[in-house]
Amino acid sequence: MSPAAFVTRFAPSPTGYLHRGHAFSALTACQAARDAANEGLSGRFLLRLEDIDATRCRPQFEAAIYEDLAWLGLHWEQPVRRQSEHMADYGAALRDLSERGLTYRCFRTRREVAEAIESAPHGAMEAFRGGPLPADEEEARVEAGEAYAWRLSLDAAERALGGFGALTFDEQGQGPNGKHGVIQARPELGGDVVLARKDVGVAYHLAVVVDDALQGVTQVIRGQDLFAATHVQRLLQALLALPTPAYRHHRLLTGPDGKRYAKRDRAETLRDLRASGMTPQTLRAELGF
Ligand code: GLU
DSSP: OOOOOOEEEEOOOSSSOOBHHHHHHHHHHHHHHHHHHHTTSOOEEEEEEOOOOTTTOOHHHHHHHHHHHHHTTOOOOSSOEEGGGGHHHHHHHHHHHHHTTOEEEEOOOHHHHHHHHHTSTTOTTOOOOOOOOOHHHHHHHHHTTOOOEEEEOHHHHHHHHTOSTTOEEEEOSOOGGGOOEEEEOOGGGGOSOEEEOTTTSSOHHHHHHHHHHHTTOOEEEEEGGGHHHHHHHHHHHHHTTOOOOEEEEEOOOBOTTSOBOOTTOGGGBHHHHHHTTOOHHHHHHHTTO
8 A cells, every 4th residue: 555645745946046934944844854754654745836937036035945955954845836937827827717707807007906995894903805897997908908807706605605704724833823633724814816917817726726736735834924724725626626635834933033034035045144154063052953
């Protein structure tokens, strides 16, 4: 009998250099795959490049991801999946949802979306809920060549599934307040998320659920900053009849100023640490590996 599958991934976007927070995330995922292998599971660690946004991704950041992760002592399977090479997969998933009436074209600008959220009855915290335009107006705007995004219609999704009550996921790490175990997904908190951006043709949530399924990912290991994303992604998995992996959200590292590491803090990139003479052993030990 083949060993039970344990497949996890690290999925950075090549829009900047990796920092300590990325190192922690990648080490956590890689270590989990190794632990699984030691327990007799298949224990695979994948690297995926989330490079759908051609305007922000740069080849030098992609090259640096490979260099930095290798420097850290990580090994990942080949070939690396680059999302930009798989737009047809995301297009097929979008078409599937659209043909079932679960999406609508959204012509609003960012500012218009922000204004719509602010004027919603429950105030500024409300996530965006829109809906399709009247058919004749939509047709006229498409014909006029106006750009539009595709959004998921939560109302249509709720009708299609008969409610969101059955949408749960297994949290094996630390959700908000350290919660773990079976968690009820609340996709309504995300609003009508964008599935395909005006400029890019796909958007983050859709690409992630399609890839996690196609790559056979059984455990998503990533930072708590993506906890809200999991609720949305759980809904997309249900709508696309994709398997739901287990989730392990890990704590976020904070710098000396108490703020979490972000790409803009250039001083904390792995390549700068390396240039300053830090060894991978020191960094791994600092991060608890
Ligand atoms: N590409 C995302 C990021 O860099 C991570 C996506 C994920 O782990 O699902 O934050």
